[in-house]
Every structure is written in structure tokens, then in C-alpha cells.
Amino acid sequence: MYIDPGADTPEGYAISRTSRSLARQVIGDRTPEDRIRQRCAISVGDFVMADLVRFRGEAIEAGLAALERGAPIITDIHMVQMGIRKKEHHSEVLCALDYGQEIAAARGITRSSAGFLALRDRLEGAVVVIGNAPSSLLALCAMVREGVRPALVIGMAVGFVNAAESKEELRTLDIPSISTQGTRGGTPPAVAAMNEIVTMYVERTRER
Numbered sequence: 001m002y003i004d005p006g007a008d009t010p011e012g013y014a015i016s017r018t019s020r021s022l023a024r025q026v027i028g029d030r031t032p033e034d035r036i037r038q039r040c041a042i043s044v045g046d047f048v049m050a051d052l053v054r055f056r057g058e059a060i061e062a063g064l065a066a067l068e069r070g071a072p073i074i075t076d077i078h079m080v081q082m083g084i085r086k087k088e089h090h091s092e093v094l095c096a097l098d099y100g101q102e103i104a105a106a107r108g109i110t111r112s113s114a115g116f117l118a119l120r121d122r123l124e125g126a127v128v129v130i131g132n133a134p135s136s137l138l139a140l141c142a143m144v145r146e147g148v149r150p151a152l153v154i155g156m157a158v159g160f161v162n163a164a165e166s167k168e169e170l171r172t173l174d175i176p177s178i179s180t181q182g183t184r185g186g187t188p189p190a191v192a193a194m195n196e197i198v199t200m201y202v203e204r205t206r207e208r
């Protein structure tokens with residue numbers, strides 16, 4: 001049965017189900033990855049987004065296992081933090097912008113990347129969701145090259161300065177990731193990808 005924990009009114013559920021059935025027809029519905037592509041496309045009202053989503057490693061299973069452990073979810077910006085569903089799982093959702101202000105001031109680097117540097121010790125086994133800031137994804141990739149191992153990175157940085165490059169860099173790393181090809185991405189698809197994994201987790205826990 002189709003569930004959408006966020007659509008908890010009859011009208012909301014009806015709209016969500018209609019939107020999803022349209023996406024299933026256009027994108028297909030054979031794999032868990034297809035579900036992520038569907039929700040990312042719906043989040044921006046553009047089926048082209050589905051063709052831009054890239055998976056590395058067992059990304060979805062890594063996300064589900066992290067939720068099972070109650071691992072933290074760490075976002076680059078508050079918009080992403082706000083959009084991620086908080087109910088029916090035990091993972092804290094943190095925002096990098098709330099950390100590292102002194103590092104940003106001292107080094108003159110972006111606040112989002114400084115926040116990830118300050119959260120280095122919380123990144124091990126965490127789920128990282130980046131929907132905006134390319135500089136923060138580049139900072140994270142550098143820490144992964146130094147041995148830090150997040151469980152899953154959803155990297156959908158957007159824009160014309162380092163967005164495409166930061167995601168190319170992410171896809172060269174031997175860690176589970178979900179990203180978008182090129183300059184497109186943003187808060188909506190990044191949150192959509194994480195919320196679809198949360199929905200899969202809710203389905204599993206409700207079946208128990």
C-alpha cells in the first residue's frame with residue numbers, strides 16, 4: 001500500500017498518491033532507486049530531475065541501516081534541516097550552520113563548510129544531506145579522503161560555482177552516495193531523497 005507519512009489528511013493523501021502515480025508511469029517503479037527518482041522529480045515538478053540522480057554503493061540500504069541505529073542526520077543549511085521528516089525515527093537532525101562560526105570567522109571560509117569541519121567527530125556513521133552549499137560538500141569529501149566515514153552522503157549541491165565539481169568529487173569516493181549530475185540539485189530534491197528513505201524505514205517498522 002502507498003504511504004506518505006507527510007500527507008496525513010484525506011485531501012493531502014489523495015494529491016500525493018496522484019502525483020506519485022504520474023511519476024511511476026513516466027519514471028518506472030521497478031526498484032527502490034526508482035522511488036527516490038520519483039520523489040526528487042516530484043519535488044521540483046520536472047521529470048528531467050529523475051535522469052540526473054546518481055547512486056553509488058548500496059546507498060538506500062546504508063541509509064536504512066543508519067536510521068535503524070538512530071545515527072545523526074547532518075545537513076548543510078536550515079532549509080534542508082526543516083524539510084527532513086522528524087517523526088517515526090530516532091535520528092537527531094543537525095544543521096552545520098549552527099556550528100563552527102569561529103572557524104569561519106578565523107579562516108574566512110563559508111559558514112556551511114566551517115560547520116562540517118566543526119562536526120568532524122559526529123560524521124562517523126552519520127547520514128549527511130547537502131542540498132545547497134558546494135563548498136561544504138568539497139570540505140566533506142576532503143575529510144572522507146582523510147578517513148572520515150559517513151554512512152551515506154546525499155550530495156545535491158546546486159549552482160554555477162563548484163556545484164557540479166563537488167558532486168563529481170563525491171562520486172569518486174568509495175562511500176555510499178546519492179547525488180545529482182551537473183549544476184542542478186537544491187534543497188527540494190535533497191530533502192525528497194532523504195524523506196523517501198525515511199518513508200521506506202517507516203514501512204519496515206510498521207510491518208514489524
Ligand SMILES: C/C1=C2N=C(/C=C3N=C(/C(C)=C4\N[C@@](C)([C@@H]5N=C1[C@](C)(CCC(=O)O)[C@H]5CC(=O)O)[C@@](C)(CC(=O)O)[C@@H]4CCC(=O)O)[C@@](C)(CC(=O)O)[C@@H]\3CCC(=O)O)C(C)(C)[C@@H]/2CCC(=O)O
Nearest residue numbers: 077078079110111112132133134135158159160161186187
Ligand atoms: C554561494 C552560496 C549559494 N547559495 C545558493 C542558493 C541559495 N542559497 C539560498 C540561501 C537562503 C542561503 N544560502 C547560504 C547557504 C549561502 N549561500 C551561498 C554561501 C555564501 C556559500 C555556500 C557555498 O558556496 O558553498 C552560503 C553561506 C555560507 O557561508 O555557507 C545561506 C546560509 C546564506 C544566508 O542567507 O545566511 C542561506 C541558507 C539559509 C538556511 O540555513 O536555510 C537561496 C534560498 C537563495 C537566496 O539566497 O535567497 C538558494 C537556495 C538553494 C537551495 O535549493 O538550497 C547558490 C546559488 C547555489 C550559491 C552556491 C553556488 C553558486 O553557484 O554560487
